[in-house]
Each structure stands twice: as C-alpha cells, then as structure tokens.
Amino acid sequence: MKDKKIILSGIQPTGTFTLGNYIGAVSNWKKLQEDYNCIYMIANMHAITVRQDPTALRHNTLKAYALLLACGIDPERSIAFIQSHNRCHAELNWVLACSTQFGELSRMTQFKAKSEKHPDDINAGLFTYPVLMAGDILLYQSDLVPVGIDQKQHLELARDIAQRFNQKYGETFTIPDAYIGEVGAKIMSLQDPTSKMSKSDENPNSCIFILEDKDTIIRKFKRAITDSDTCVRFAEGKDGINNLITIYSCVTGKSFDEIEREFDGKGYGDFKIAVGEAVSDHLAPVRNEFDRLMTDKDYLKDCYTKGAEKAERIAYRTVSKAYKKVGFLQL
C-alpha cells in the first residue's frame, strides 16, 4: 500500500450530496483513484454530534455510501467504508483526546458556529469532533487529505496532534498535508451567490441536490439570482453569473472564453436553461447508477463489509502501535 501516496477523505451522511459537494469534492475523489491509494469514508460518527433521527441516519448512511459508488468510487480499487464499522476510530479517538488541549478545541471556528446554531445541544462530541477527525486521518497514515476551506482548521489541528504525539512518544503517525486540487471550484448558492452552496440553507432554491430530477434542476437555475446586466460574461461584481459560468464550465469542460462566445447575443434566460440542462445531463448517469445500486442492497452490503475489513486491517496496526507507545499493557 506504500508504493503510492495515501489519500483519505470523509463525507457526512446528512441528506444527499449537493452539486457543490459533487463538483468541489466527490468528482475529484474519483480522479484521485488513478494516482493514489484512496480511502473514502462515510463519517456517520461525526453525524451524531448534531441531533439525528436514528432511522433517517441509518438510511442516509446507506444512501451516501451508494452515492459514493455511483459517483465513480471503485470499491475494488479504493477503500470505501463506513466509519462506525471500524472500531479503531473510537479507540484512537480516546488516546488522541488525551493529547489535545481544551484551549485548542475552544478555538475551532466550526465548534463556535455550530454551538451558536444549536445552543440547546452543545454536547462534548461536538467539542471533540476535530479529535475524531484527526483519528480518521492518522489511523491510515494518510499523506494527503483533500478538504475544503471549512475543514482546513481541523486538518491543521490533526497535524499538531500528530506532531505532538510523535514528539512525546516517538514516531507513530505520518503528518498529513492538505491536498490542493487543480481547479478547486467553489460552488455558490443560487439565491445568494456570495455564500457557499449549502444543504442546510433554508431556501430550497439555493441548492441543487445531485439526485434531483431534470425539471427541478432547470426550475432552480431559472430562478437563480443574477444581476441587471444582460451579457453573459465573467466579471467582477457579477457573482451570480460568475457562479453559473463556473458551474457550466465544470460540467461541460468548456473554458470561460468558449462559454462567453457560445452565449454572445443571448440573454440570461437562455443561459440559465442551458446550465440547468447541462447539469442535469451531467448528473443523469450518477442518478441512474444510484437508483440501480439502491435496488441491489446485497451488493452494497458486500462492498461496505469488505471496505470495513480492509480499513480495519490498516487501522488496527496504528491503534496497536499507539496503545503500546502510551504504555497500555499488552494483552
């Protein structure tokens, strides 16, 4: 497994993925499989740091796993698994928590934001969330972690924890680096193009979900907020149009210049419909494959069972090493 660098990433199984998750993360994960040993995880243990309905969580975890495969993650080539299926995550979490400072966790901006959002449920898991995430990464001796800007602080902390542990107890963990993709397009809300497209947005028109049908997708693009100009071109101050051009470019592979030429003399109305159609066509194979996989639960089960076994084999080595280093008497 050490011939290629190890890449690890995780995604929470909350609802379905958005177009932003897809373009910004999961579609790149597929490409990374060519050059790296990839490990992709459905972070269901992180999900319970905010209140979840158990039935919905169970179902969403399976859906998220199926979506991962539908997006082109190959379970033979990569390790695709569900976090709670590998007990090593919970075990390393404790050891790492004892090498993490209260002050460090208090500085995490996501913790502050989520506590403000859920003032009636500021649980200890929400506070130690970054420790669990550090464990996810360190268990597999990951070299690289593709993360969005919102998770960067957590990755920095994972590096700090690993370095500190290595210093205190001797070489145990690989220090992970952030993986910076080539394009790294950030997809913005269709209703407020100055903020990121987010599934927790209250306005359903702001966000495209990758399993939505063509009519819904086109309708949402038709309603996208733009500006009072009429010309399709990428320019400062035209956040809405810039976002649509970016999306169109990501799903068609066309350059911004080509797009401006294609829509020269046409209005925003035509452009929005074209973007909606292109997005829907681009996502159609994912949607079809997802539907097919969800009718084949035995296959899914086989994949996540094997994924968990492969993940555990690697992770077990790391936890055993960490246990030994901190002085736990071996059984």
Ligand code: TRP
């Ligand atoms: N916290 C990440 C998110 O919400 C998900 C995640 C969990 C993750 N464990 C990870 C991402 C490890 C990268 C590496 O987006």
